[in-house]
Amino acid sequence: MNVTIIDVAKKAGVSPSTVSRVISGSTRISAATTEKVKAVMEELGYHPNLMAKNLVSRTTMTIGLLLPRNADEAFLDLFFSEVTRGILSQATRAGYDLLLKTGKSEQEELEAVTRLAKGRRVDGIILLQSRRDDTVIRYLLQEKFPFVLIGRDPERPDILSVDNDNVQGAYDVTRHLLELGHRRIGYAGGPLELVVSSDRYEGYRRALAESGIEPDPRWVFGADLIRQDSTAAVRALMEQPERPTALVVMDDLLAFSLLGSLSELGWSVPGDMAVFGFNDNPMSPVSTPPVSSVDIGVYQLGLQAAGLLLKSIKNEEIAERRVIVPHRLLPRESSQPPGS
Numbered sequence: 001m002n003v004t005i006i007d008v009a010k011k012a013g014v015s016p017s018t019v020s021r022v023i024s025g026s027t028r029i030s031a032a033t034t035e036k037v038k039a040v041m042e043e044l045g046y047h048p049n050l051m052a053k054n055l056v057s058r059t060t061m062t063i064g065l066l067l068p069r070n071a072d073e074a075f076l077d078l079f080f081s082e083v084t085r086g087i088l089s090q091a092t093r094a095g096y097d098l099l100l101k102t103g104k105s106e107q108e109e110l111e112a113v114t115r116l117a118k119g120r121r122v123d124g125i126i127l128l129q130s131r132r133d134d135t136v137i138r139y140l141l142q143e144k145f146p147f148v149l150i151g152r153d154p155e156r157p158d159i160l161s162v163d164n165d166n167v168q169g170a171y172d173v174t175r176h177l178l179e180l181g182h183r184r185i186g187y188a189g190g191p192l193e194l195v196v197s198s199d200r201y202e203g204y205r206r207a208l209a210e211s212g213i214e215p216d217p218r219w220v221f222g223a224d225l226i227r228q229d230s231t232a233a234v235r236a237l238m239e240q241p242e243r244p245t246a247l248v249v250m251d252d253l254l255a256f257s258l259l260g261s262l263s264e265l266g267w268s269v270p271g272d273m274a275v276f277g278f279n280d281n282p283m284s285p286v287s288t289p290p291v292s293s294v295d296i297g298v299y300q301l302g303l304q305a306a307g308l309l310l311k312s313i314k315n316e317e318i319a320e321r322r323v324i325v326p327h328r329l330l331p332r333e334s335s336q337p338p339g340s
Contacts, residue, residue: 005019007046063310064125079281086306101115124145125140131195132198147159150305151163160312160322161322164297169203170203172207173203173278176331177274180335184246188247189201190222191224218240219247223250235265245273247274251279251281255276276331276334280294280295292334295329296327308323
């Protein structure tokens with residue numbers, strides 16, 4: 001027997017239009033009625049024709065997620081899997097699917113987003129990073145296509161975004177190391193054209209400046225150098241006549257590489273070098289030694305971004321266009337006073 005929307009309505013004691021609204025995820029229907037209608041749909045084995053519904057409503061019930069590197073690399077970093085988990089949780093709850101796209105360069109990212117927006121393959125897009133004068137963001141604004149940025153765009157502070165206060169986070173880490181007695185503190189981060197990288201570097205620089213310390217450029221190096229040859233980068237750092245006793249590190253994956261290379265070269269953490277990372281990778285508490293890190297609420301970043309995007313897609317009122325997820329420091333054994 002072919003069950004119709006009318007059969008569901010009759011069994012649930014509601015109108016066919018109410019069943020239709022429940023299927024489309026309308027917030028105008030009470031939770032009790034929604035649950036009753038869904039229970040009847042399951043009991044009768046009714047499956048809405050989503051393709052036909054989407055053609056009528058001109059929606060895809062899908063949101064896009066742009067990963068800033070190819071998929072193989074992205075999911076080696078648990079930041080991306082955890083933020084995706086938050087997005088997927090919120091999207092699934094609202095009856096939306098998630099479509100992932102990747103790009104190895106800014107041009108590839110722009111091409112991927114153009115295909116999604118022009119082809120109306122998704123109803124909105126979540127971006128996981130921004131650059132200064134970002135062409136992807138410029139394109140989406142020009143097309144008036146719904147999107148949310150996980151991060152910050154310094155040129156366009158009014159766009160919908162979810163972020164941490166990365167300046168304050170790196171400031172707090174550097175202050176913590178200063179309070180432990182470190183005065184020679186280095187920084188290992190990403191390219192400064194990425195806003196998150198420049199923000200964290202700025203927080204590091206501010207904390208040092210407050211203590212009358214100028215960052216030593218010999219102790220500031222990029223993530224790419226570590227990824228290419230961590231051992232060579234560490235050797236060059238540690239063989240300097242005056243070397244740092246602590247490092248603020250852009251993320252925990254980089255911190256793990258540094259720990260491995262320091263150990264390989266015969267240096268100890270935290271005795272010879274204190275290390276403090278970001279993102280609180282699940283491996284950080286169980287590494288050797290356990291890595292100090294900043295919990296930036298990665299799951300919450302994804303959850304909040306998806307919620308904000310869905311409100312934008314549905315033209316619902318948005319109280320805050322920029323949502324800040326709080327961070328917290330998690331000092332562990334890798335960050336101790338000098339010479340510990």
